[in-house]
Amino acid sequence: KSKCCGFPMLTFNADTSLKMAGKHLAEAKTKGADLLVTPCPLCHLNLDGQQPGAAKAINEPLGTPVFHLPQLLGLAFGFSPHELRLDHHVVNTKLALDKVELKV
DSSP: OOSOOSGGGTTTOHHHHHHHHHHHHHHHHHTTOSOEEESOHHHHIIIIITHHHHHHHHTSOOOOOEEEHHHHHHHHTTOOTTTTTGGGSSSOOHHHHHHTTOOO
16 A cells, blocks of 8 residues: 555666565465555556566565456446456456456
8 A cells, every 4th residue: 555566666676676566465465365456557567567577586476466446446337357458467367356256
């Protein structure tokens, strides 16, 4: 909620950026989160798009889906996961959507 995802450092200090993202994702996973939601498009890019690199940087498996807030709102308004491009995320969103009975 108030911690930087590391995106601003990605271009000049990728290792630190990936470790920051990995730390946040690992913490969420440890606390039982099924997914993360962010209002920031850059956080979404870093936490989802760079998640494989973040997992390597912290030497831990992650696999936590990350949604951009407008995607979550779209689901609430009845848009399909396909219309919201949830099937194009780096980390598969299927397990999180299955918990609320939505299909990708």
